[in-house]
Amino acid sequence: MDLFRLNGKTVLVTGASSGIGRAIAIVCSQQGAKMVITGRNVERLNETLSLLTSDGHMAIVADITNETDLNQLVERVPKLDGFVSNAGIAQPLLLQFTEKENVDSVLNTNAISVIHLTRLLLQNKKLNKGASLVFTSSINGNICAYIGSSIYAASKAMLTGFMKASALELAPKSIRVNCVQPGMIETDLLKNSLIPNEELEKDKLKYPLKRYGKPEEVAYTVVYLLSDATQWMTGSSIVIDGGYTLQ
Amino acid sequence: MLEFIKNFGDQFDDTDVSTFTPSTNFRELEEWSSLNALAVLNMVGKKYSVILKPDEMKVTNTIQELYDLVASKK
Numbered sequence: 001m002d003l004f005r006l007n008g009k010t011v012l013v014t015g016a017s018s019g020i021g022r023a024i025a026i027v028c029s030q031q032g033a034k035m036v037i038t039g040r041n042v043e044r045l046n047e048t049l050s051l052l053t054s055d056g057h058m059a060i061v062a063d064i065t066n067e068t069d070l071n072q073l074v075e076r077v078p079k080l081d082g083f084v085s086n087a088g089i090a091q092p093l094l095l096q097f098t099e100k101e102n103v104d105s106v107l108n109t110n111a112i113s114v115i116h117l118t119r120l121l122l123q124n125k126k127l128n129k130g131a132s133l134v135f136t137s138s139i140n141g142n143i144c145a146y147i148g149s150s151i152y153a154a155s156k157a158m159l160t161g162f163m164k165a166s167a168l169e170l171a172p173k174s175i176r177v178n179c180v181q182p183g184m185i186e187t188d189l190l191k192n193s194l195i196p197n198e199e200l201e202k203d204k205l206k207y208p209l210k211r212y213g214k215p216e217e218v219a220y221t222v223v224y225l226l227s228d229a230t231q232w233m234t235g236s237s238i239v240i241d242g243g244y245t246l247q
Numbered sequence: 248m249l250e251f252i253k254n255f256g257d258q259f260d261d262t263d264v265s266t267f268t269p270s271t272n273f274r275e276l277e278e279w280s281s282l283n284a285l286a287v288l289n290m291v292g293k294k295y296s297v298i299l300k301p302d303e304m305k306v307t308n309t310i311q312e313l314y315d316l317v318a319s320k321k
Contacts, residue, residue: 097289196301
């Protein structure tokens with residue numbers, strides 16, 4: 001059914017050089033969208049570009065925490081029907097070892113840069129009427145929390161608050177804003193973390209579906225929120241966590 | 248080494264400070280948990296600028312072994 005596809009839509013994805021962002025870019029292109037992908041690493045971003053279905057996509061290297069990069073990105077992007085904010089960092093760090101630079105770095109990358117990018121897209125009239133904005137939040141900080149993730153949790157709760165108020169403000173323009181809230185997803189972010197493998201294996205068993213999610217499983221929900229099938233959804237968060245937060 | 252032992256011991260709340268010596272097997276301490284493990288990894292990162300992976304730390308059992316591992320990475 002075409003309602004669930006993204007034919008004719010132009011969609012910007014941040015954090016597209018790896019993990020969930022890359023999966024979102026690939027799945028959106030498979031569903032017919034013209035993609036504008038952005039990320040910090042040129043090689044990995046071009047690799048994502050090469051994995052997209054059909055032609056006419058665009059890759060823009062940018063560090064969205066850098067003001068100059070952010071302004072250049074906004075200048076270069078065409079008018080959008082969708083914007084998926086996905087750039088994010090996480091490193092297990094106990095509060096007692098957390099310094100100001102750790103707080104600034106996580107909040108800037110995961111939330112504050114998203115607020116600025118959304119603001120600039122709006123102010124520069126880059127969002128078409130009826131556009132859909134999707135922020136990758138997390139169950140962490142919104143429904144539950146993990147040891148060593150206080151700043152990450154704060155950043156993800158910040159995103160949810162921003163999503164709700166901006167959904168209300170942008171509704172008159174028929175622009176929708178929603179979040180996805182994934183549980184643990186198998187990505188390099190997780191593989192390179194300070195969490196030991198055996199802890200991860202034990203943690204997986206706490207999930208009723210007995211595994212972590214796959215990046216493409218988040219992407220399918222993002223496509224749903226970008227599509228015309230959800231034209232009456234705004235200000236919502238969809239939990240994708242294999243049943244973890246049921247317990 | 249004395250400073251390292253003090254920094255290591257600071258990550259524990261209930262274990263008596265005299266418990267910590269180079270030959271202490273920290274994995275056998277009653278208070279040892281994944282939370283202490285993360286605290287030790289964070290402490291090593293902050294105080295010694297050495298980023299240890301959990302799998303690297305896994306092969307150490309005594310404070311001396313951990314100290315040697317950190318020293319080898321500096």
